[in-house]
Amino acid sequence: MQEIIDFLRQLRDNNNRVWFQANKDRYLRCAALFNDITQQIITGIESFDPSVKGLQPKDCTYRIYRDVRFSSDKSPYKTHMGCYVCPGGKKSGYVGYYFHIGVGDMGTEYPFGHMVAVGDYCYEPKVLQTLREDIVNGDGDFHDIVTKQCSPLFSLDKTGALKRNPKGFEPDAPWAEYLRLKTFCLFYTPDNSFLTAPDAIAKVVELFRSALPFTQYINRAIEFTHAEK
Numbered sequence: 001m002q003e004i005i006d007f008l009r010q011l012r013d014n015n016n017r018v019w020f021q022a023n024k025d026r027y028l029r030c031a032a033l034f035n036d037i038t039q040q041i042i043t044g045i046e047s048f049d050p051s052v053k054g055l056q057p058k059d060c061t062y063r064i065y066r067d068v069r070f071s072s073d074k075s076p077y078k079t080h081m082g083c084y085v086c087p088g089g090k091k092s093g094y095v096g097y098y099f100h101i102g103v104g105d106m107g108t109e110y111p112f113g114h115m116v117a118v119g120d121y122c123y124e125p126k127v128l129q130t131l132r133e134d135i136v137n138g139d140g141d142f143h144d145i146v147t148k149q150c151s152p153l154f155s156l157d158k159t160g161a162l163k164r165n166p167k168g169f170e171p172d173a174p175w176a177e178y179l180r181l182k183t184f185c186l187f188y189t190p191d192n193s194f195l196t197a198p199d200a201i202a203k204v205v206e207l208f209r210s211a212l213p214f215t216q217y218i219n220r221a222i223e224f225t226h227a228e229k
Helices: 002-013 017-022 024-046 125-137 141-149 200-210 212-228
Strands: 081-085 096-101 115-119 185-188
Touching (some): 002 017, 002 024, 002 096, 115 212, 125 212, 141 212
Antiparallel strands (some): 081 096, 115 185
């Protein structure tokens, strides 16, 4: 993965069309390498989650070109390469397993740095409502998934969490820390040594394996919500 990291670092420092065109062959080689990594990740996930069976890298990867229409940052290219492996592909509306190689300091806001994540950061209001009801009525099952089943390397993304319980839930409702979430996502930001190790892909797949109950819990709520439409 070091070749991809090196390319992205230079792209970050030369984020313009002239440089990119002069290095287009390097980009295409790195894109091919990342597609191969994505295929290995898909194959690994298929071994424990058959809901993603049959996906191809094109179903899970993203363009390098940024949509700058509504952004103050007019840099034309992304400085990360990512894939999102979920049932039906990245635009299906279901949650799954996200991996990207990026640049920047570890721990800074997305999309800087490398990332291994499960879940999603944007949900329909009805899905959030269903998840919250499941958590209240689940007798701690969601808490056990997050704290006991998923890898301890994962952290729960609390970005934008509410300060009080959402409407319809009593102030003393159980598991308030989860009810207030707007982003149901677990993430881990590995360093370069993690990604450049010979067994990096295997370790990423094992992280995803530990989070299977988390993705199943959320996709169950999404499936229920879709069935009610």
